[in-house]
C-alpha cells in the first residue's frame with residue numbers, strides 16, 4: 001500500500017521500533033465524576049466555581065469515556081494506533097486520597113488495560129494528570145510535604161494492580177503546568193496563587209516524581225518507567241540583552257526547573273534567582289532524593305514563545321508576546337504554529353547527557369472544526385501533525401533520541417479552563433449526542449500508520465476517504 005504522504009513522509013523512515021500513539025487524560029475524557037464510589041477531585045470542585053471555566057463547562061460527563069471506553073478503544077484499533085496513553089484518576093482509586101481502595105475504580109482501569117491488550121494496543125499509563133483528590137487538597141495538596149507519602153501510596157497501589165500487564169509507565173504529566181497554573185496563577189485547579197503556594201508545590205512535586213519512579217522501578221523492574229514535561233521553544237523578542245536575559249529566565253522556568261533537579265543538576269537558581277526560595281522547604285537529604293534515573297523522558301511540545309523584558313511582571317520580569325500580535329499563524333489556543341519548536345526541544349533535552357531516551361508523549365493542535373455531511377476536513381490539524389513529524393524525523397536523522405510520537409489527542413475533550421471550545425481530537429465529538437466522527441486528521445494518521453505496518457489497507461469505512469487520498473497525494 002502507498003504510504004508516501006506529506007512530501008516524503010513515510011512511517012518506515014522512523015524505523016521499526018518507533019512507538020506511535022495517542023495520548024489522553026482521565027479528567028478530560030472520563031466523566032462519571034461520582035459513579036461507582038469515585039471521590040471528588042480538585043477539578044470536580046474547581047469547575048463548580050463561578051467564572052473559572054469558559055462557558056461554565058465542566059468534566060462531569062466529558063466524553064463519557066467511563067461508559068464508552070470499549071467503543072473508543074475500538075476506534076484506537078480501527079485507526080491503526082498501536083499505543084494508547086491514558087491516566088488514572090487518583091480519587092477513583094482512592095476516594096479519600098489515601099486509605100480505602102475503591103475496587104470499582106481498579107476494575108475500570110483493568111477493563112481499559114485488558115481491552116487494549118485484547119485489541120493488540122499497548123497501554124501506557126500516566127499516574128497523575130492533575131486531578132488531585134479533594135480530600136488531599138483540603139490538607140494542603142501539593143504544598144503539604146505529606147503529599148510525597150500520599151502519592152507513594154497511590155503509586156504502589158497502581159503498580160500492584162496494573163503492573164502485571166502495563167509495561168510503560170509515566171509518573172506525572174507536565175508538573176510545570178499544574179503547579180504554575182494551579183498553585184501560582186490560580187487559573188487551574190485548585191486555584192491557588194502566589195509564590196507561597198507555588199514554591200513548596202514545586203519542591204514536593206519534584207520529590208514525588210523521583211519517589212514515584214523509584215517505587216515503580218523497585219516493584220516492576222522489567223517495566224519502562226518515565227515521566228513527562230511540557231516545554232516551549234523560547235526566543236527573545238529582540239537581540240537586546242534585556243530581552244535575551246528575559247528569554248533565558250522564562251526558558252529556565254518553563255523548560256528546566258523540573259527536569260534539572262531530577263537529573264541531579266539541582267534547581268537552576270543561578271538563572272532564576274527566585275528559585276532560591278525553595279531552600280526554605282529543603283530537608284537534609286533532599287538533594288539526593290530529588291534524583292531518579294528514568295528509563296525515558298516524555299517531551300510534550302506544542303509551540304514556541306517569544307519573550308520580552310517586563311519590569312512589572314513579578315519574579316521573572318518577562319512577558320510573552322502573543323502570536324496574534326506577531327502576524328504569525330496560530331491555533332484556537334492562541335499558540336503559534338511553529339513546527340521547528342519540536343525539533344529544538346528534542347535537541348535541548350538530548351543535550352542533557354543523563355537522559356537515556358526520549359519519547360514525544362504529546363503534540364497536537366486545536367483548530368475550529370466544521371462537521372459537514374458527516375465529515376470534518378481538518379486540513380490545518382493534519383498539516384500540523386505532518387509538519388511536526390517532519391521535524392521529529394529531522395532530529396532522528398541527526399542522531400538525536402526521539403523514539404516515539406503520541407498525538408494529543410484521540411477525541412475532542414475537556415480542555416481545562418478553556419472548556420470544550422478548543423478541539424484537539426483526531427475524532428470529533430458532538431457533546432450533545434456523544435457521536436464520534438473520525439476527522440480527516442484521524443483518517444490520515446490511520447492510513448500513515450496502517451501502510452507501513454504492511455497491514456492490509458486500513459478499513460477507513462469513511463465518508464470522505466476519496467478526499468483523504470486526494471489530499472495525501474497532493475501533499
Ligand code: BGC
Nearest residue numbers: 025173174177230362408415
Ligand atoms: C496537557 C493536556 C492538554 C494539552 C493541550 C498538555 O499541556 O497535558 O492535558 O489538554 O496540553 O492544552
